Amino acid sequence: MAAFGSFALLLALALAAYNLFAGTAALRLLASGRPARISADRLADTARRAGIASFVAVTAAAVALAWSALTNDFTITYIAEHSNRALPAPYKFAALWSGQEGSLLLWAWLLGGYGFILRLTHETEVKLYAYAGTILAAVEVFFLAVVNFAAPPFSLLKGAIPDDGNGLNPLLQYPEMVIHPPLLYLGYVGFTIPFAFALGALMMRYPGETWIKVTRRWTLVSWLFLTLGIVVGMHWAYGVLGWGGYWGWDPVENASLMPWLTGTAFLHSVVMQERKGMMKSWNIWLIFATFMLSILGTLLTRGGLVSSVHAFAQSSLGTWFMVFLAIVLAVCVLTYIFKRNHLKSEQRIESLVSRESSFLFNNLVLLTACFVILWGTLFPILSEFVEGSKITVGAPFFDRVAVPIGIFLLFLTGVGPLLPWRAASLQAIRRNFLLPALAVWATVIGGITAGVQPWQDGAFDIGRLYALVAFALAAGVLTAILSEFLRGARVIVRQTSCNLFAAIYLLIRRNTRRYGGYCVHIGVVVAMIGLAGAAFNRSMESELALHDRMGIGPYTLENAGGSQDTNTNYNSESVLLDVYRGGKRVFQVAPERRTYLASDQPQTMAAIHSGPGGDLYVIYEGTDSDTGHPIIKALLNPLVGWIWTGLVFIVFGTLVALTPGLRPIAATVRMPAVRTAPAEAALKGGD
Amino acid sequence: MTEMQGIIAGAMLTLALGIYIFWPENAPASQSEKSRLDYLLERKEQLYENLRDLTFEYRAGKYPEEDFVAQRSLLENETALLIKEIERVERTRPGRIALRAR
Known part of the structure; x- marks a missing residue:
């Protein structure tokens, strides 16, 4: 099996390299318009097929490794080190991602899998997909080179073959660990696809915002997997590490949270680009940053840079990932510099009190959180570089900074949907904010009456204050979201005379993205209540x-x-x-x-x-x-279960948001415009 | 699986994938350029959606009357200009009858 696995990996690398070079040549031929011996479309098609074939080859390698684990083939070093005969079959399978080499193979396989779907659906937008497929092939070449030359999973054991293997790390022998890494990797790896589309769209100066619609779906899927991976990881930590907590601000945990934060920011700000042609540069950089943070997370885990329960042993892989990260950054910066004229916004924010500005604030807060976490995570490395001694930044620092940021985000979660686009008049604010504000104050009074005071035994407790504020805001946000559902449903009841439940169903079908997003917000609020409940443990x-x-x-x-x-x-x-x-x-x-x-x-x-x-x-x-x-x-x-319940809402909401909504019926009557005013913004772009 | 069997299996995989990649395709998907008209039509769809959303939110009671009228007017003007531009672009393109049918 080792020979077949190694051969299949080498073949996968060769095919990905062909995809990259033939794809690039085809795109250059098309751009130049020069005649050639082979048509550019034909060449591009062979490149695309090579990408599909590369996935088949890397699948063969992954199957070979899994088979070796299941059949106890201890001639392979990786199997001898991460499995043993008595290990139950699911954990033998999980051994595939319990070590450096196997997990990198899993990464390459998932990347190939995403690429497989992308290349099969290329007729959606042939040219855009050709660019994205070629950029994706470049990333695949890197990961396949790593598993072929830096961390080969099929290297043979030198010396005598042992009767039994070393077994799997006990921390990993837990049901969640069978699914946590693949989910997390599906998230990390998935962000390569929006990155490839964004870079491709910028390189080809793609006219319009359709690429955003294509990308949004991929981003949402990746975001969902990353969210699931993070929360399942929290549940694993809660059940296995034996300290009663679920998040320790470990560098590798932080590494998973950072792309999640930038990905979340992108999912919000992309709405602005779609609706109003705004924040184009911002969105491009959010996608670039999300991808680079995924790679940085891998570098932290595998480069031996940080100490963590999750990190693999120190190896030369850090250099590989650092070089790759530097190349990615250089490509992004250069492409942006040469093509930035294509990213001019078509409109501006008209008022600070509007849906647009709430999206902007939400983005700023998410990015601030990301920067703080990045700073705290890299500080030990930076301090060692500057002063020669490693200064560790612990959980108290992160708690002190992240809790107020989280509370402010919770506030924005409630405010955003209530604000109208463009500008909000005082009357609109009064009308939309009355009920949520009442809910906030009722919760504050109810909470204090029930004993959730920020002081205990005469001493002020900041944790309990945060908890009270979080509960009050959560009540306000939930009221805001529920009133959104009820207001919308009432319109549908008036129009169709159906009952309230049918109206809510129709409302969600009418705009799955918005109402799915609201369900995700409900999940976030529920999870926040659970997190705030830690003050009462x-x-x-x-x-x-x-x-x-x-x-x-x-x-x-x-x-x-x-x-x-x-x-x-x-x-x-x-x-x-x-x-x-x-x-x-x-x-x-x-x-x-x-x-x-x-x-x-x-x-x-x-x-x-x-x-x-x-x-x-x-x-x-x-x-x-x-x-x-x-x-x-x-x-x-007392409230830890709310975190896991919140995840259920988040998954449900994301699935709703991924479902296509009802298509409106086209109007057939043409009406003349009542009056004309300058509105050239609509005509900008698309050249 | 012995080493030799592994190499034979690998060679067969290579052959099969090679045939798949280079199998003659009569009509590979063409990488056509997206036109300005395509862009304008997409933008029109988006503006229509913005208008529908605005009306729906007004009916749901989120906008006072004056705000709604002002915002609708802005969006309608944008849309009117866009449609005018679409018609101008269509007039200058060959085969415009087919395009108008969209």
């Missing part, structure tokens, strides 16, 4: 002998004994804890400690019980060396 740690008890919130935990288990993959030891509420036994939890046999590494498995009142999160931390009694840590996280 409680924890308790105690040594529990048999039948000893400890209390946390409304629960009392009693040690009811222990159990031990063993299988071919690991030995486990757990403590059985009966949980009482109001004096009644309501359920039992069993936090566990495992020792994986292949790697001899221990792993804590938290026991999590989710209920309407929140999560009871219990960790078996080990035994006291003197008494031999188990040490139990219990956490009560």
